[in-house]
Structures are given as structure tokens and as C-alpha cells.
Amino acid sequence: xxxxIIKLPDVGEGxxxxxxxxxxxxxxxxxxxxxxxxxxxxxxxxxxxxxxVDGEVTxxxxxxxxxxxxxxxxxxxKVAGAPSAEEPAAAPEAPKEAPKxxxxxxxxxxxxxxxxxxxxxxxxxxxxxxxxxxxxxxGVVQAIAQNPASRRAPGEKPLASPAVRLKAREAGIDLxxxxxxxxxxxxxxxxxxxxxxxGPDAERAPGLSEKTAVTDIKVVGLRRKxxxxxxxxxxRIPHITIVEEVNVTPLEDLRATLNKKPTPERPKLTLxxxxxxxxxxxxxxxxxxxxxxxxxxGVIHQHAGIHIGIATQTPTGLMVPVVKHxxxxxxxxxxxxxxxxxxxxxxxxxxxxxxxxSTITITSxxxxxxxxxxxxxxxxxxxxxxxxxxxxxxxxDGTTFVPRKMMNLSSSFDHRVIDGWDAAIFVQRLKELxxxxxxxFIDG
Amino acid sequence: MTEITCKLLVIGAGPGGYVCAIRAGQLGLDTVxxxxxxxxxxxxxxxxxxxxxxxxxxxxxxxxxxxxxxKTPFGxxxxxxxxDLKQAxxxxxxxxxxxxxxxxxxxxxxxxxxxxxxARFRDGKTVIVETETGPRTIKAETIVxxxxxxxxxxxxxxxxxxxxxxxxxxxxxxxxKRLAVVGGGYIGLELGxxxxxxxxxxxxxxxxxxxxxxxxxxxxxxxxxxxxxxxVEVLLGAKARGMTPKGNALLIETAGGEEKRxxxxxxxxxxxxxxxTNGLGLEELVLDMDGRFIRIGERCETSMRGIHAIGDxxxxxxxxxxxxAQGEMVAEIAAGLPRxxxxxxxxxxxxxxxxxxxxxxxxxEAGKAGLEIKTGKFPFAAxxxxxTRHGEQGFVRIVAQAQTQLVLGxxxxxQGVSELSSTFGLAIEMGATLEDIAGTIHAHPTLGEAxxxxxxxxxxxxxxx
Numbered sequence: 001x002x003x004x005i006i007k008l009p010d011v012g013e014g015x016x017x018x019x020x021x022x023x024x025x026x027x028x029x030x031x032x033x034x035x036x037x038x039x040x041x042x043x044x045x046x047x048x049x050x051x052x053v054d055g056e057v058t059x060x061x062x063x064x065x066x067x068x069x070x071x072x073x074x075x076x077x078k079v080a081g082a083p084s085a086e087e088p089a090a091a092p093e094a095p096k097e098a099p100k101x102x103x104x105x106x107x108x109x110x111x112x113x114x115x116x117x118x119x120x121x122x123x124x125x126x127x128x129x130x131x132x133x134x135x136x137x138x139g140v141v142q143a144i145a146q147n148p149a150s151r152r153a154p155g156e157k158p159l160a161s162p163a164v165r166l167k168a169r170e171a172g173i174d175l176x177x178x179x180x181x182x183x184x185x186x187x188x189x190x191x192x193x194x195x196x197x198x199g200p201d202a203e204r205a206p207g208l209s210e211k212t213a214v215t216d217i218k219v220v221g222l223r224r225k226x227x228x229x230x231x232x233x234x235x236r237i238p239h240i241t242i243v244e245e246v247n248v249t250p251l252e253d254l255r256a257t258l259n260k261k262p263t264p265e266r267p268k269l270t271l272x273x274x275x276x277x278x279x280x281x282x283x284x285x286x287x288x289x290x291x292x293x294x295x296x297x298g299v300i301h302q303h304a305g306i307h308i309g310i311a312t313q314t315p316t317g318l319m320v321p322v323v324k325h326x327x328x329x330x331x332x333x334x335x336x337x338x339x340x341x342x343x344x345x346x347x348x349x350x351x352x353x354x355x356x357x358s359t360i361t362i363t364s365x366x367x368x369x370x371x372x373x374x375x376x377x378x379x380x381x382x383x384x385x386x387x388x389x390x391x392x393x394x395x396x397d398g399t400t401f402v403p404r405k406m407m408n409l410s411s412s413f414d415h416r417v418i419d420g421w422d423a424a425i426f427v428q429r430l431k432e433l434x435x436x437x438x439x440x441f442i443d444g
Numbered sequence: 445m446t447e448i449t450c451k452l453l454v455i456g457a458g459p460g461g462y463v464c465a466i467r468a469g470q471l472g473l474d475t476v477x478x479x480x481x482x483x484x485x486x487x488x489x490x491x492x493x494x495x496x497x498x499x500x501x502x503x504x505x506x507x508x509x510x511x512x513x514x515k516t517p518f519g520x521x522x523x524x525x526x527x528d529l530k531q532a533x534x535x536x537x538x539x540x541x542x543x544x545x546x547x548x549x550x551x552x553x554x555x556x557x558x559x560x561x562x563a564r565f566r567d568g569k570t571v572i573v574e575t576e577t578g579p580r581t582i583k584a585e586t587i588v589x590x591x592x593x594x595x596x597x598x599x600x601x602x603x604x605x606x607x608x609x610x611x612x613x614x615x616x617x618x619x620x621k622r623l624a625v626v627g628g629g630y631i632g633l634e635l636g637x638x639x640x641x642x643x644x645x646x647x648x649x650x651x652x653x654x655x656x657x658x659x660x661x662x663x664x665x666x667x668x669x670x671x672x673x674x675x676v677e678v679l680l681g682a683k684a685r686g687m688t689p690k691g692n693a694l695l696i697e698t699a700g701g702e703e704k705r706x707x708x709x710x711x712x713x714x715x716x717x718x719x720x721t722n723g724l725g726l727e728e729l730v731l732d733m734d735g736r737f738i739r740i741g742e743r744c745e746t747s748m749r750g751i752h753a754i755g756d757x758x759x760x761x762x763x764x765x766x767x768x769a770q771g772e773m774v775a776e777i778a779a780g781l782p783r784x785x786x787x788x789x790x791x792x793x794x795x796x797x798x799x800x801x802x803x804x805x806x807x808x809e810a811g812k813a814g815l816e817i818k819t820g821k822f823p824f825a826a827x828x829x830x831x832t833r834h835g836e837q838g839f840v841r842i843v844a845q846a847q848t849q850l851v852l853g854x855x856x857x858x859q860g861v862s863e864l865s866s867t868f869g870l871a872i873e874m875g876a877t878l879e880d881i882a883g884t885i886h887a888h889p890t891l892g893e894a895x896x897x898x899x900x901x902x903x904x905x906x907x908x909x
Contacts, residue, residue, distance in 0.1 A: 157788065159850065159875040160875060161875060162873055162875070163872070165786055169782050169783065169784065169786075170781075172782065181877070183849070183850075183875075183877045183879065183880065184845070184848035184849060184850035184875065184877050186875040300456070401689070
């Protein structure tokens with residue numbers, strides 16, 4: 001048998017290290033070639049590391065959340081065959097034969113619980129009778145005592161020492177209201193003392209109980225990236241947010257008309273491609289909004305190309321795929337690209353390139369989107385446009401109230417580089433364009 | 445007629461009554477206790493204490509007799525013992541007298557006023573006591589009925605002549621050659637065993653199919669075996685029918701329905717005890733009854749406000765220590781303390797040979813209660829102390845809840861196991877688990893080690909077996 005060290009491969013993107021976010025194996029697992037070992041996260045994307053060989057895991061080199069340098073040892077495997085080249089000719093056959101009995105367990109490596117279950121009936125040799133007497137442990141007793149389900153049956157006397165019973169009676173406490181933390185659910189002095197401090201359960205709704213458990217969840221992977229990014233944005237950027245309402249009734253009418261006969265080239269449009277077109281038009285008049293602010297260097301990189309990030313909720317967390325060069329796409333082009341990258345982000349196949357490079361961002365919670373929001377700027381951008389929920393509201397047209405499809409835009413700006421005036425101009429321009437959708441299609 | 449007014453009046457100075465009065469006195473209550481006979485009640489005067497004294501005499505006599513017969517395995521010999529039963533009874537009476545005096549002293553120390561005489565209720569707050577110097581009226585805020593119980597008389601075997609009660613048996617000045625015992629409960633077997641050891645030919649007539657119906661067959665088996673070894677004949681399923689006209693034999697109907705004569709110099713009738721309520725004037729109060737007994741609640745309150753009842757007069761189990769616990773509780777209630785009966789167990793002890801002790805639930809009782817149990821049983825045959833006492837018969841048995849290891853009951857049968865009742869009771873009252881008992885160091889060599897081993901046995905890892 002030989003040892004094989006699996007190192008963290010170069011996952012591309014020109015990075016030097018990656019964060020370990022998931023283990024698919026544990027020590028003792030038998031794995032086959034191409035079985036997944038682990039997943040690491042680079043700036044944006046999660047990369048899965050497969051095993052290049054069959055073998056048994058004997059060592060793992062990092063814990064979830066650790067940053068692992070490219071090329072450092074990730075896993076050690078015990079593999080069939082000898083390390084030396086002077087092995088008999090038959091040796092190369094061995095690796096193929098040896099792992100076969102292990103093939104079954106290997107299939108369950110991704111479900112340790114199932115494996116444990118499956119292995120239970122395995123022992124066929126009955127231990128001697130004397131050994132089969134179940135040996136109760138303190139743990140068992142404790143678990144029963146603390147399990148609310150083990151609360152006593154109606155009429156059953158609470159378990160407590162005479163001193164505790166006397167103390168309870170003197171304090172006017174019915175011990176049946178208490179649950180004990182002692183062995184077999186025995187009510188201890190400290191349980192009674194705690195109850196006396198806490199007050200009677202009777203004042204609470206029946207069936208409700210205090211919960212004191214704390215679950216520690218390590219912030220790793222995408223969540224950590226999001227946390228870091230948001231903290232950076234909010235700590236560095238002084239946000240100003242403008243909320244403006246937009247009458248999207250004509251836009252919605254237009255959209256309904258355009259969506260009547262969708263084709264592969266012209267699929268159904270959501271509201272976002274229209275907004276993207278409006279942003280392209282507004283930015284052509286205010287290019288300072290399409291910029292990245294390198295505040296360390298004191299330089300604003302104002303981009304000619306408009307790359308619109310779309311904040312997207314994925315099963316693993318918030319991601320921002322990017323519609324590149326929105327200025328070069330028509331409304332359907334924007335729609336098609338938006339659908340494609342959003343889908344890739346959701347199913348976890350988006351590349352790093354598809355997740356980077358935005359110059360301005362849209363955030364939309366769709367139908368959940370509230371009346372107003374306070375969008376956090378996608379650092380180091382300087383502006384973000386938030387879309388709120390569209391709803392029909394009564395609008396005064398000068399003589400009467402009429403129902404109108406109204407939608408609020410909540411847009412935030414980096415006040416270090418964007419003044420309120422400019423921000424307001426930008427928002428008003430978006431409103432004007434969206435309320436007069438025909439103007440979106442007028443070039444120049 | 446002098447009238448006494450007090451806070452608490454206790455009627456009956458048995459173990460329930462005098463404990464109640466002493467505790468009330470300790471708590472500063474103005475307390476009066478009324479007793480028509482001797483302080484200490486049945487327990488002290490004609491029950492527990494004198495019977496244990498006579499049982500001890502019998503044990504000592506038997507040991508000497510064994511030594512005389514060369515039956516001791518450790519080589520002790522003696523000449524044939526002689527017993528002066530009169531002196532033994534006098535010794536017993538001396539103990540009783542000392543304890544009587546002790547109770548009187550304790551009552552005085554607690555500033556309890558003792559009134560000798562028979563009490564009769566006039567109303568719920570007033571009692572008339574017929575004393576030697578005439579009737580006295582006692583008015584009390586709270587009255588405790590603690591009148592106890594008396595042996596049940598069979599109509600066809602009235603006490604008198606050769607038919608005696610336990611009281612009579614304890615006062616015998618000669619050992620009867622042939623003693624018939626009607627009733628195979630603990631009183632009949634305790635006294636029957638003692639007289640058998642003193643040389644009487646004892647026959648026990650029991651109507652039930654087993655002796656000691658309070659205990660299960662596993663516990664009573666060593667007792668039955670030893671009764672046979674003592675030459676005690678036990679007739680189960682047999683009914684006493686009466687005495688022969690000459691009064692020298694007991695007529696019975698055997699389990700097979702046959703008539704049989706049992707020659708007997710004395711016939712001891714121990715078929716149970718009945719509450720003493722006659723002559724108390726209870727008809728003036730119309731208390732709720734529970735059969736023959738006074739019905740009480742968890743604070744020993746009767747159906748009438750301000751009147752409590754404790755002890756045998758309130759029903760089973762008719763045990764002195766139950767009455768004592770009730771008495772103490774009622775005194776505290778009378779003093780305004782918040783108290784109620786919340787005991788987990790009342791130990792029961794049978795001073796046969798071997799002794800039996802039972803605390804909490806037996807396996808059968810736990811099973812009937814729907815509890816999933818495990819048991820551990822350790823025999824005295826594997827206990828060093830039992831061997832050195834030449835008393836290897838019997839065992840300790842622990843019943844525990846299977847899931848939680850909570851000890852539900854502990855029973856034992858064996859020589860001297862009555863003294864283990866305290867630790868058994870403490871374990872259950874404290875809510876001990878098997879591990880608590882197993883994890884307690886038990887002194888070596890003692891009989892108590894068998895309890896620890898029984899707990900270990902239930903946990904699956906007894907050491908000494």
C-alpha cells in the first residue's frame with residue numbers, strides 16, 4: 001500500500017489561495033477516482049476538487065473555513081500498490097482488484113448517516129450474553145431528563161428529595177409545574193431556585209417553553225464573502241438613498257404587447273431589461289454614475305462600457321452575475337443575457353468572469369420588494385438602483401383618482417463622489433424614461 | 445366541671461398522637477393530649493415494642509437451644525436452656541415502662557398537657573373526657589383523632605379463655621405446648637415463630653392461599669421454608685370454625701373441605717385490626733367514612749373543618765411510622781405551616797425469621813402500573829456479612845424504571861434486614877437512581893452491600909456474583 005497526497009490544484013482565475021467550504025469525505029472513507037473530495041471557494045465561484053485516484057482517506061489537511069494555498073496538501077490517501085517502481089508486474093493489477101470490495105461503501109461516502117445505518121446490521125457474531133445487558137450511562141439519564149417529551153404523565157408525582165419538596169411547599173410552588181434537570185428528571189434545589197427567580201410557567205401560554213440552546217454556525221464560503229463585502233460597502237461608502245415613484249402603466253402595457261408572441265430571439269421580457277435600457281440612456285448623460293471608485297488610490301475609474309450587475313438570490317446566497325456591455329445590447333439582448341447569467345448563478349455554474357466586472361448594479365426583490373428599500377452599493381461601484389414591488393395605486397390626474405400601476409425605485413449613491421443633485425437628476429431621468437417607454441427605443 | 449381551652453387537642457397517645465402533640469408543643473401550640481390507657485398506644489404497649497422484645501427472647505432462646513443440641517456450625521455448645529417466661533415478660537414490661545415514661549417526659553418537655561380518660565365528642569370543637577376525677581370539658585380550635593385500632597375478634601372465636609389476641613399472647617407467662625394461630629399475616633407469623641422457637645408446637649391456619657399476602661411469593665418463600673424447619677405447620681386455604689366444647693382444640697375446615705381438629709392449649713387469633721371509633725361520639729359529628737375508617741384528605745383533614753384524623757383509624761397501611769409521619773404533619777398544619785402528605789413510600793417490615801422488608805413498588809406492582817422495569821437481585825449467600833452471621837438465606841431486590849434507572853422499590857428478605865429499611869426508604873424518597881446506589885460506598889462487611897450489588901446487578905455489572 002502507498003500513500004498519495006492530493007494537493008489543492010490550481011483552480012484558475014490566477015489566484016494563489018482558496019477558502020475550503022465543504023468536505024465530501026472524512027478520514028476512513030473509501031473513495032474512487034473522480035469522487036468529490038472537497039469544494040473550495042475563490043473570489044466568487046465554488047470549485048469542486050475530485051480525487052484523481054482510488055483509495056482510503058487517511059488525513060485531511062484543513063477545516064472548513066480555512067484558507068488553503070494552491071499546491072498545499074489537501075488530502076492523504078492510502079492507495080493500492082507500492083510506491084516503488086520495482087514492483088512485480090502483477091502489482092498494477094492490484095489497484096483494480098483491491099478497491100472492489102470497497103466499492104459499496106464508497107458509494108455512500110456522500111451520505112455518512114446512510115452508511116452508518118447500513119453498517120449496523122453487519123456484525124454477525126453475537127457478543128456473550130452477559131455483555132448484552134444494556135449498560136446505561138449517565139448521558140442516557142441526562143438526555144431523558146432534559147427531553148421535554150419525558151415530562152411526567154398526568155397524576156405522576158414529581159421526583160424530588162424531601163428537602164426540595166418542603167422548600168417548594170413553603171414557597172407555595174407546585175412542583176408539578178417544574179421539570180427537573182437531575183437524574184431521571186429529579187427536581188433539584190437549583191431547578192427550584194431557578195423557577196423561583198423566573199416566575200410561574202402558568203403565566204405563559206401552555207405548551208411554550210424557554211429555549212436556551214445556541215447553535216454556532218461558522219460563517220464560511222459565500223456567506224463570509226457576502227458579509228465581508230457588505231461590511232466593506234457600508235463602512236467605506238457614505239450612502240444616500242433616493243426613493244421615487246414611477247408610473248409604469250404605459251410600460252406594463254407595452255411589455256404585455258411585446259410579450260404576446262415570444263420567440264427564441266425575442267423571449268418574454270420582465271421589467272428589468274427596460275430598466276437596464278433606461279439606465280444605459282441615463283448614464284449616457286451622466287457617465288460619472290458608471291464608475292468604480294478606488295478610494296485607496298484616490299481614482300475614479302469611469303467606464304464607457306456599461307456592465308450591469310444583477311443582485312440574484314441563489315440557493316447558497318446572494319450573487320451578482322453581470323450583464324456585460326448593456327450599452328451594446330437591445331432590450332431583448334439584455335433580457336436574454338440577464339436570464340442566462342441569472343440561471344447560471346442559481347445553478348452554481350457561473351464562472352468567475354460572469355460574476356465580476358460590473359460597473360453599476362440593479363437590485364430587485366421582485367414581488368417581495370416592499371415599498372422602499374435601502375440598497376447597499378456593490379463596492380467599489382458608486383450607484384445601485386433598487387426596484388420595489390409594483391402595485392396599483394390611486395393617482396390624482398387633476399380631476400379624479402385613477403388606478404395606476406406604480407413602482408418605487410430606491411437608489412443609493414456613494415456620496416463621496418455623487419452629490420445629491422446628480423443623484424436626483426439620474427433618478428428623475430430614469431422615471432421619465434420608464435414613464436414614457438417609447439423614448440427607450442429612440443436612439444441618439 | 446373544669447373546662448380546658450386549647451389550640452390543639454389530640455385524642456389518643458399512640459405513636460401518631462404523641463408525635464403530633466410533641467411536635468405541636470415544639471411549635472409553641474397550646475396542646476392537650478387525651479389517653480384512656482397507657483401512653484404509647486398499641487405500638488408501645490401491646491404491639492411493636494413488646495412483640496419485638498419477645499421475638500428477641502425467642503431468638504436468644506433458640507440460639508442457646510441450638511448450642512445445646514450441638515447444631516451450631518461454629519462449635520458453640522451449651523447446656524439445655526431454660527426460660528423463665530415470667531421474667532422475660534417482666535423484662536419486656538420494663539422496656540415498655542421505660543418507653544412510657546420516656547413519652548410522658550417528651551410530652552412534658554414540649555409543654556403538652558396530658559389528660560387521662562376516655563374522650564367523647566360533644567361537637568366539632570368540644571370533647572368531654574371521663575377522668576378518674578370526673579368529666580372534663582376540653583375546647584380546642586383543632587382536634588386530632590388518633591384512636592388507633594384494636595384486634596378483630598371472630599364471632600365464633602371470641603377472646604377469652606384459651607382464645608387470645610396478640611395482647612394476650614404477649615402477656616403469657618408460660619409457653620403453651622400447642623399453639624394454634626388463626627391468621628397467617630405478619631402479626632400471627634411473628635408471634636407464631638417466636639413461640640415455635642420457645643418450644644411450642646405451632647399450627648398456623650390461614651384462609652388465603654399464601655402467607656403474608658402483603659408480600660410477593662419470592663419474598664415469602666424463605667419465611668415459609670424456615671417455618672417448616674421450625675416445625676410450624678401452615679395450613680393454607682383453611683378456615684377456623686370455632687373451638688371444641690371443651691376448649692382444648694380448634695376446629696377448622698381444610699382447603700379440601702374437610703373438618704379437622706387442631707389440638708391447642710392456646711388459640712391466637714390475628715385476623716386483622718379494626719379502627720377504634722366506638723364510644724368516641726362520632727355520631728355527633730357525622731364525619732365522612734371510608735368503610736370502617738375515617739376518610740381523610742392529603743392534609744389528614746376529615747370532612748369536618750378543624751378535625752383531623754391520623755393513624756390506624758384512617759385505614760391501611762396500619763403502621764406506626766405512617767401514623768407518626770401523619771402526626772408530625774398535622775401538628776405543623778395546625779401551626780399554620782403549609783404541609784400536605786407527599787411521601788413517596790411507607791416502608792413495611794415483617795419481623796419473622798428471616799425478616800422481610802418492602803419499600804416502594806414490587807415488580808408486580810410496577811408492572812401493574814404500566815411501568816417498564818428492570819430488577820436486580822443479590823443473594824445473601826454471596827454476602828460476607830450474612831455468612832459470618834450464619835444467615836445466608838434471602839436476598840435484596842431492587843426494582844427500577846428501565847428507561848431512567850429510577851429506583852421504584854427495594855425489597856429484602858433475610859436476617860436483620862429490617863434495619864435496611866431506612867436506607868431503602870431514603871433512596872426512594874430522594875429519587876435515587878440505580879447509579880446513585882451503585883455509586884455509594886457501602887461499608888464492608890455489611891448486609892447493606894447486597895443492596896449496592898443488587899443495583900449493580902440491575903445495571904448489568906454486579907461484582908460479587
